[in-house]
Amino acid sequence: xxxxxxxxxxxxxxxxxxxxxxxxxxxxxxxxxxxxxxxxxxxxxxxxxxxxxxxxxxxxxxxxxxxxxxxxxxxxxxxxxxxxxxxxxxxxxxxxxxxxxxxxxxxxxxxxxxxxxxxxxxxxxxxxxxxxxxxxxxxxxxxxxxxxxxxxxxxxxxxxxxxxxxxxxxxxxxxxxxxxxxxxxxxxxxxxxxxxxxxxxxxxxxxxxxxxxxxxxxxxxxxxxxxxxxxxxxxxxxx
Numbered sequence: 001x002x003x004x005x006x007x008x009x010x011x012x013x014x015x016x017x018x019x020x021x022x023x024x025x026x027x028x029x030x031x032x033x034x035x036x037x038x039x040x041x042x043x044x045x046x047x048x049x050x051x052x053x054x055x056x057x058x059x060x061x062x063x064x065x066x067x068x069x070x071x072x073x074x075x076x077x078x079x080x081x082x083x084x085x086x087x088x089x090x091x092x093x094x095x096x097x098x099x100x101x102x103x104x105x106x107x108x109x110x111x112x113x114x115x116x117x118x119x120x121x122x123x124x125x126x127x128x129x130x131x132x133x134x135x136x137x138x139x140x141x142x143x144x145x146x147x148x149x150x151x152x153x154x155x156x157x158x159x160x161x162x163x164x165x166x167x168x169x170x171x172x173x174x175x176x177x178x179x180x181x182x183x184x185x186x187x188x189x190x191x192x193x194x195x196x197x198x199x200x201x202x203x204x205x206x207x208x209x210x211x212x213x214x215x216x217x218x219x220x221x222x223x224x225x226x227x228x229x230x231x232x233x234x235x236x237x238x239x
Contacts (some may be wrong), residue, residue: 004102004125006118007189009093010039010109011086011105014045018231024108025054028063032118036064038096039109042089043071047057066096072119080200086197087205094192101189103130106203111136112226113185120223121186129175131207131215134223135187148227152182152203153219180207184225 010027021057027037039056041049049069056065070092074085090106094238097104113134114120124132137145146162147153153160155169155178167178182203187196189212190227196202207217 056223087202129218130188134182136183
């Protein structure tokens with residue numbers, strides 16, 4: 001059987017003391033057979049790269065992993081600097097897309113997703129819904145969670161809210177279209193080969209490129225991914 005080829009991409013920065021081994025194990029535990037991993041370490045001041053390299057060397061015979069350092073030199077924790085840094089670092093993924101890749105799956109390195117998340121996204125792609133994103137939640141207490149990525153998920157100039165009804169375009173029981181998304185999502189690798197890139201607004205510029213080139217962006221509200229609270233840092237949200 002021939003499987004579509006998927007490259008799953010994650011970024012790392014100052015993650016040495018942030019459950020690094022557990023996060024790596026989670027990323028490598030996906031069940032899809034035609035999967036490879038692209039990990040980029042950017043502007044990191046600790047030993048994240050060295051520790052990831054040790055892991056990659058240990059599993060190289062079992063997993064196909066590209067590990068690369070891409071420092072931007074962009075300092076600052078203000079919103080504009082963070083997004084410029086993120087966009088430039090993420091573009092290193094694009095440089096590593098291969099001619100045989102069919103899809104690129106962006107999976108933030110600290111996100112928890114189902115073991116079959118690749119298969120779930122491919123099901124949407126086969127139904128004509130690609131690019132497509134999952135539904136990221138942030139636990140806030142016993143059995144409670146809020147919608148997490150309110151900065152990236154947008155439609156008609158309006159960001160999503162943390163709580164229901166989230167946005168007028170939201171549909172609880174079926175995929176729906178948006179103008180942008182983030183956290184955990186899949187796109188056609190051909191769009192990268194055609195010039196799609198992240199920009200100063202990081203994923204928002206990538207989504208704008210995709211829409212400008214005729215792609216419809218979908219969200220599956222039933223494909224839940226989790227942002228662990230202990231790894232989350234609050235930031236200002238600017239519409």
